[in-house]
Structure formats: C-alpha cells, structure tokens
Amino acid sequence: MIENKAPGKDISDEDLASKFPLAARRGDEPRRQFEIAGVPFGGDLIPVMAGPNTVENREMILRTAEAVKKAGGHFLRGGAFKPLSFPYRSDKYFELREEGLRYLQDARDATGLPIITEVMDQNYVGAVAEVADILQIGTRNMQNYALLIDCARSGKPCMLKRHYGASLRDWLGAAEYMLLEGCTKLILCERGMAVPHTHRASSRFLLDLQVVPAAQEFCSYPVGTDPSHATFWAPWVKPMTLASIGAGADFIMLEVHPDPRNAAVDPLQPISFDAYDQLMLSMEAVARAVGRTVGRSL
Numbered sequence: 001m002i003e004n005k006a007p008g009k010d011i012s013d014e015d016l017a018s019k020f021p022l023a024a025r026r027g028d029e030p031r032r033q034f035e036i037a038g039v040p041f042g043g044d045l046i047p048v049m050a051g052p053n054t055v056e057n058r059e060m061i062l063r064t065a066e067a068v069k070k071a072g073g074h075f076l077r078g079g080a081f082k083p084l085s086f087p088y089r090s091d092k093y094f095e096l097r098e099e100g101l102r103y104l105q106d107a108r109d110a111t112g113l114p115i116i117t118e119v120m121d122q123n124y125v126g127a128v129a130e131v132a133d134i135l136q137i138g139t140r141n142m143q144n145y146a147l148l149i150d151c152a153r154s155g156k157p158c159m160l161k162r163h164y165g166a167s168l169r170d171w172l173g174a175a176e177y178m179l180l181e182g183c184t185k186l187i188l189c190e191r192g193m194a195v196p197h198t199h200r201a202s203s204r205f206l207l208d209l210q211v212v213p214a215a216q217e218f219c220s221y222p223v224g225t226d227p228s229h230a231t232f233w234a235p236w237v238k239p240m241t242l243a244s245i246g247a248g249a250d251f252i253m254l255e256v257h258p259d260p261r262n263a264a265v266d267p268l269q270p271i272s273f274d275a276y277d278q279l280m281l282s283m284e285a286v287a288r289a290v291g292r293t294v295g296r297s298l
C-alpha cells in the first residue's frame with residue numbers, strides 16, 4: 001500500500017507503479033511547482049485564465065485582454081480553433097483559425113498577458129505553439145493520443161482537460177502519454193462530466209469538484225477547474241468558482257465576454273467584465289480563507 005492513498009479505490013498501487021509512474025504522486029511527495037510565462041503554478045497562487053470562448057474579432061479580444069488584466073487575471077484564454085458541436089459555419093457561428101491566432105498575439109503584445117488557446121489537430125500544433133504560452137487540449141481530445149504526443153513534443157506547457165466521460169484513471173493515463181514524451185509543465189483541468197441526469201438545459205455537465213482533491217492525491221501536477229464549461233450558465237459560474245477554490249483548485253479558467261448575451265459561441269455561459277471583476281474579489285476572499293491567493297488585493 002502506498003501511504004496516504006485512498007485504499008480500495010479504482011487506482012491501484014500497480015497503476016501508480018507501472019501504468020502512470022510519471023504522473024503518479026507517491027506518499028507525501030510534494031506536489032509539483034513550476035512557472036509558466038513567469039506565473040507560478042502549484043503553490044499558493046491560484047492563476048486565473050479568462051477570456052471569451054471564441055476569438056471573434058481583433059477589437060473584442062484586445063478589449064477583453066485589457067479587462068482580464070485590469071481585474072488581475074494571469075492568462076488570456078480564447079479559441080481560434082474551436083471544437084464546435086455542429087459542422088455548419090455562419091456569420092454567427094464561426095472560428096477564425098490562423099486569423100484568430102494573430103489577434104491573440106496582438107492581445108499579448110498589447111497587454112503582456114500570456115495566452116492559452118486550444119489545439120485540435122496535429123497539423124496545427126506548430127502554428128498554435130508559436131502563439132500559445134499553454135497549449136489547451138479540449139475535453140473531446142483527451143484520448144487523442146497522437147495529438148497529445150505532438151503537443152508534448154512541441155516543448156510547450158500544456159493543459160489537458162478531462163474528457164466529460166473519463167475516469168480519473170483514464171485522465172492520468174492520458175497525462176502519462178504527455179509526460180512520457182517530455183512535457184514537463186502539464187496542468188490538468190476538470191470541466192464537467194456528462195452523467196445520466198445531465199445534458200439538459202438545467203445541468204448540461206456536472207462539475208466534479210471531488211476530482212480536484214482526488215487528482216491531487218494521485219498525481220503531483222496542478223489541477224484546476226473550468227466552471228464556465230461545466231455550468232454552461234453564467235449565474236452559476238460564481239458559486240462553482242468559489243467552490244472550486246474551496247475544493248483546492250490550483251487554477252481557474254473562466255469565460256469572460258464584453259457582451260455575453262451576444263457571444264458567438266455558448267452565449268449562456270460567459271460573464272461580463274463587471275461580474276468578472278467582482279468575482280476576482282470574491283475569489284481572493286475565499287482563496288485567503290484556504291491559505292491561498294489569486295493575487296488580487298482586497
């Protein structure tokens with residue numbers, strides 16, 4: 001028995017020793033700490049990654065980057081390549097792809113905020129890695145092992161989202177693929193599970209808060225949450241963000257939009273700049289209660 005691991009759970013000593021030895025945390029081994037673009041992960045600071053679902057145009061991503069920075073956010077998020085659920089594209093439902101990457105670069109040049117953005121396809125790892133400080137691997141690609149390997153080989157820090165149907169064991173298996181290929185700065189993001197009673201307007205996904213301490217028990221890499229994708233509903237983002245911090249999340253990803261109701265993709269989930277600014281204050285208060293900080297003065 002490895003000390004301090006929940007006995008009788010689905011992750012065995014044998015898994016830790018031979019299936020994901022690189023991802024595994026043994027006994028009291030300290031959790032990993034490292035910097036990405038000068039921002040410390042895995043310590044007292046809870047970095048915040050905020051921005052729109054989709055990079056819609058240059059002006060909106062620049063405005064959002066300013067707002068993210070002003071409120072104390074650490075990374076700008078925003079998809080240039082999007083895993084859109086339906087194949088048709090229109091003026092209202094689109095992805096800017098390479099053009100979006102250029103706007104993200106402009107936003108970083110203007111604000112100094114580092115960028116996290118999704119890569120969906122092996123063919124674009126190089127292009128996304130040129131702009132991104134963190135490569136985001138989305139829920140749908142968690143077990144796209146060829147993509148994981150290429151992302152790891154790019155040498156960039158990576159964020160691996162949990163598939164909405166994956167066990168912790170499978171998630172750590174996917175992480176192991178990346179660690180084995182030399183990814184040294186890996187962070188794990190819970191973004192909500194599909195369970196039988198979800199996939200309805202009232203609860204599209206279920207944010208699995210318990211997986212935060214569970215993943216931290218079995219794995220030494222930072223574990224955070226994305227309450228926006230989990231709740232799919234702006235009014236619930238604040239409570240689930242604060243709950244995530246209470247549960248020990250090592251970072252938070254949030255959707256913030258200059259005009260939430262008119263967001264091109266997933267308009268129900270982004271919060272406004274004002275709501276985000278207020279949320280940062282509440283996050284700081286809760287973080288302090290658990291001995292951490294989001295770096296925002298109260």
Ligand code: PEP
Pocket residue numbers: 053079083118137138139140161191226229
């Ligand atoms: C996103 O963060 O833009 C996204 C598509 O998330 P997920 O992969 O969790 O659906």
Ligand code: MN
Pocket residue numbers: 053229266
């Ligand atoms: Mn989405």
